Amino acid sequence: MAMQRVAAAAALLACLAMAASPVRGRNITAILDGYKEYKLYNKYLSETKVCDEINSRQSTSMTILVLSNDAMTTLASDAGDSLPAIKNALRLHSVLDYYDRKKVKKYGDESAATLYQATGDAASTTGNVKVVDQEDKNYAFSAATPGARLCTVTKEVETHPFKFAILEVTAPIEFDGLFDTPATSNLTRLLERAGCKVFASLAARTGVLKTYEDAMDKGLTLFAPNDDAFQAKDAPDVKTMSTANLTRLLQYNALPSYNTKTSLKFVKGTLRTMASTKAGKDGVTVVAKGDDVSLDTGKARSRVADTVVDSVPFSLLTLDSLLVPPELYVGAPEAPAPEPSPAETPASQPADAPSVAADHAADHKTKKPSSAIASRPIGALAAAACSVVLASLLL
Incomplete structure (x- = not known):
């Protein structure tokens, strides 16, 4: 017995x-919503959509270095209140490994990669952070550059050994060049360098380029098809298209809000384009399968290929094929709406909706999360x- x-x-x-x-199921903004002392940090996570980059790495061990409201105010000031610059810093504070006091005391000083390095925006060395074992029970993080300030861990907010940790540090981790961001003033040049010369030419000819440029500092996601896309078998002949239809086509390839390739995988509902009407016409849905993201018009899909520019609130992404409104699509018969499956799930939302990670925060306003990972x-x-x-x- x-x-x-x-x-x-x-x-x-x-x-x-x-x-x-x-x-599985961790949601960084929902977690931090339970901590008023990180309200500002959490706000910037949502505005820059770094939260989606964190949440997309469910199988990756991560350590998020959070800042108190006062320390986050300092970081925002150091970044000149520039969202693209703040995004760089938040990525640097997202470490792609697990750390807590016990691990640091056991293994000593280390170097660890970050989201900032993973995005390709940093050199292999500057994109790292150093983990430093200090005296007594203290330990700290710093930039990888020589003489960088040590930012001591003041609180282990949440730890889930070897999976996920949230640690508060005393000050922002910074280095010279962290706040440098790509120039976005010349949209035509950006499009041409990305291999989208035809798209750039059409946008300039119709005046839609000016529409894009006016929206860049308010919120714009531009899907630019490469030059080969206009030669595809089922692509409409833009040479014979009326100015009205061509304008509609170009507006259909843009969203009136800031989105990244990663954040697109999380959205729900119908995704509004710049061509969408109040009745909901000319919207698209997103189909995500692993790291692949496609836009579905109901008659065809266009794969999102590369990120050319990610500079909040403007994002320039290239497409493998032209995104065409259903009424202007040529050749293919009407296709039934794709059925979602565990391997391939539609995921889209209104273009002016907040990041899905931020949406979950509302569910936690009545109680403080007790775990870094949702049940x-x-x-x-x-x-x-x-x-x-x-x-x-x-x-």
């Missing part, structure tokens, strides 16, 4: 560990299984 009780206890502990295992339905199933296992072993 004693052995049965020991076995039952072991089985129960295993079940509970499985039920509570925080492997999944498997937890309830595992808990039920625990009861069955325990009952059977105690009989």
Whole structure:
């Protein structure tokens, strides 16, 4: 009987560990919504959509170095209140490995990669941070550049060993060049360098280029098809197209808000384009499959290829094929709406909607999150299984 009780206890502990295992579903903005001292940091995570970059790495061990409201105010001031510059800094504070006091004391000083390095915006060395073991129980993080300021960890906000941690540091991690951002003043040049000369020429000829430029500092996501896209078999002949239809086509390839390739994977609903009407006409949906993101018109899909510019609130992405309003599409028969599946799920939202990570914050306003990773339905199933296992072993 004693052995049965020991076995039952072991089985129960295993079940509970499985039920509570925080492997998937973490949402950084929803977590930080429970901490008023990080309200400003959380706000910038949503505005820059760095939250989506963090949330998209569910299987990656990460450590988020958060700043108090006062320290975040300092960082914003150092960045000249420039959102693109602040985004660089928030990416640098998102470390692609797990750290806590116990690990640092065991392994000592290390160098770790960050989201800033992973985006390709930094050199291999400047994109890193150093993890430094200090005296007593203290440890700190700093930029990888020589003589960089040490930012001591003042609080381990949440730790989930070897999976996810949120640590508060005393001051922003910065280095010379961190706040440098790409120039976006010459949109025509950006398009031409990206291999989208035809698109740039059409935009200039119709006057839509001016529409794009006026929206760049308010919120614009521009999907630019490469030159080959205009030669595709089913592409409309832009040479014979009326100015009105051509204008509509060009506006259809833009969203009146800031989105990144990563954040597009999270949105829900119909995604409004600059051509969309109040009745909802000329919208698109997003189909995400792994790292691939496509825009679906209902008759064809256009794959989002590369990010040319990501400078909040402006994003320039290239497409492999032309994004065409259904009424202007040539050749292909009407296709049924794609059915979502675990491997391929539609994900889109109104263009002026906030990041999906920020949406979850509303669900946490009535209670403080107790875990860095949201519970999944498997937890309830595992808990039920625990009861069955325990009952059977105690009989």
